[in-house]
Amino acid sequence: MIKLKNKKAIWFMVISVIVIAAGTSYWLKNKNQAENTEVQYEQAQVTRNDIVVGFDSDGTIDYSKVNLRFGVKGTISEIQVAEGDKVNKGDIIAKLNDKDYQDQYQLALARLQDAQEEQQTSLLNDELSIKKTESDLQLLKDEYQEMEAIPDAYSANDIKMKKMELDNKETEYQNMLKQYELNKNKELQQDELQVKMAQEDLEDTILYAPVSGVVLGLSAKVGESLTDEEDFAIVHESNVVKAVTNVIEYDISQIKVGQKVYVTAEALPDQKFAGEVSKINSLPSEDSSGLVNYSVEVTIKDPSPELKDGMTCSVSFILKEVNNCLIVPYKSIRMVDGKQVVTVIDRSGQQVDKQIKAGFTDGNEVEVLDGLNVGETVVYQK
Template sequence: MKIISAQSLKGLTNLKTKKSLWLALVVALALMGGVGYWYQKQSSNQGTQVQIQQAQVQRGDILVGLDSDGTIDFSKVSLRFHVRGSIAEILVDEGEQVNKGDIIARLDDKNYQDQYQLAVAKLQEAQEQETTSLLDNELTIKKADADLEKLRDEYKEMEAIPEAYSANELKLKKLELANKETEFKNLQQKYELQKARGLDQNELQVNMAKEDLEDTILYAPISGVVLDFAKKVGESLTDEEDFATIHEDNTIKAITNVIEYDIGQIKVGQKVYVTVEAIPDKKFTGEVTKINALPTQGSNGLVNYSVEITIKDLGSELKDGMTCAVSFVIKEVKDCLMVPYQAVKMVQGKQVVTVLDEKGQQAEKQIKTGFTDGTNVEVVEGLRGNETVVYQRASTAKTTSTRSATTPQANSNQMIFRSR
């Protein structure tokens, strides 16, 4: 039997204790690694899950466009009387179609009738006075002419016998004749000026009174629909107040602002789709008719250009000032067969989709695709339109990101992909 000393027993005990500690440490590390791997695997499984999707092959439109917010704008003309007065009658109703030249309303014209008649009476009186004055001046000129001829004869006689008159008498007679000729010419000139001047002031008063009288009748300067009236019969208005508004030729426009980063993609004549918030299920078609060359700067500091779109398929439900969404068409394929772009896969360099047959079994079909908007893809060959395609769709866990509202990217018109 081997005897172990107390010191040896103590050393042996320390050795066993150290081995136990190392073993515990290794086990702990192994457990931590296993837990970490399990957590990572669970997180990965939660982040990406493969989902089997089915989609019906259908017909529709594929559109790539540029989106922008805008406002519906009626082409309007405001009408006003050019004189003051009270409304005597309104001859059309709001919402009524009128043609150019139709009478819209009349003012009470009694005062303007009186002013016109007074101006005409003053003109007649002035004409009579002018006629009398001209006759008197004609007589004065005739008398002056006779006096001038007499004076000329007297001077000729004195010149014929100069020895009978002194030099001073001849000089005075000649001076008298010259003065008489000057006086006669002045009378003639005044007479001609009087005839040429006529009655400009009085005639002007008549013309002005006549225009004021005519302005008590308001005509439609264009054809269109009467939108509203600012006053009712019996109410007064001034010559600076708008009285009626006409929607010119039923022209409806959409006005939007496009930032400088996107304005290069907009052209006059470009096709546009317009939807309004009040009628979300209806899409109106229009085209770009004007791009303003002068920029405006928004509150965010970005440079914008106003773009005008004329809507072609008008609707009575459209109202002036409505908020709308504008989609400028970059490219569009209409009434085509389409499937989700994720359903198309490449197999040995060929485009293939998986379809369900009548028994619900999966089968692969080779297809030929065309245009895509990033969500759907046009099928040119290989499908009929009544099949169901099956595909795997990776669903990634949602993450939340933020973007500064002051960056250009956040405020620019983003390229959108849309299909009907």
């Protein structure tokens, strides 16, 4: 019985040691965790910067391109530019062989000159006829007036017949005057139109640059033929660079023509280009995932030559922006007794609380309207 009692005592001592060891281990573990979860602080300087709120959309750089074609068909006789050349508005791009059009123009001119000569002859004959009719009319007037002056010397029927003859001659005379005016004004219209059309065709054998810019491409060479429906050259209008992006239906209501945007090309990540919305397409499109999108066109205000047609870019639509304002981290502001407060490090290195007046925020940075100066350091819980 004594041996059994000693065994119980030994087991009690072993269990006690295990419990004490486990408790010590648990206390040490909690102590280490408490030390590891101590509050950490960060510091930030008060600076001046912009705060921008908006959303981004992927897009593509799109040059403003003008497709050029001749106004008539023909064979290219001369090309005065090459791809990559700069051109000014009004510069000659290329010419067609104009021999046939010169011939047509000269033929139309000759026909017009012949018609003018014929018209002059015809009008001269008309004038002679008018003068004779005018003389005959005057003679009839004199005869009729004489018969009216001494009616007893003539029968009533003779006077009546003379009056009818006079009226008919007057009508004939007026008709001749009207026809003369019509012949003078209308007879050459068709020939003049033919000359005008032939002259326009001749002028259309020369292709001019309608805008100043850079020649992006030429579709034919000297000696090759083109129709008046085929483009010959593509010119990128100088300083007109756009970005095109698709905006989902949930965001399109936030966009308006004239709205400010920033464009950043993936190939030029350190350059941000300002622009504005120039066009919003009213017709929707649907992507492969079923989302409804609207095409939005943005005009870049001061594009760089480094921006190339077709580059992938990000278009940032600005909903609100505050420029050159004092900013601090959003986390640095606390509410104390209903007041906005930050902790700053003073000149002696001590931490002191300062009341401020906060303004606009994007959720990360806050505009400081009053209470802080550039260069001050704020301290806040991480």
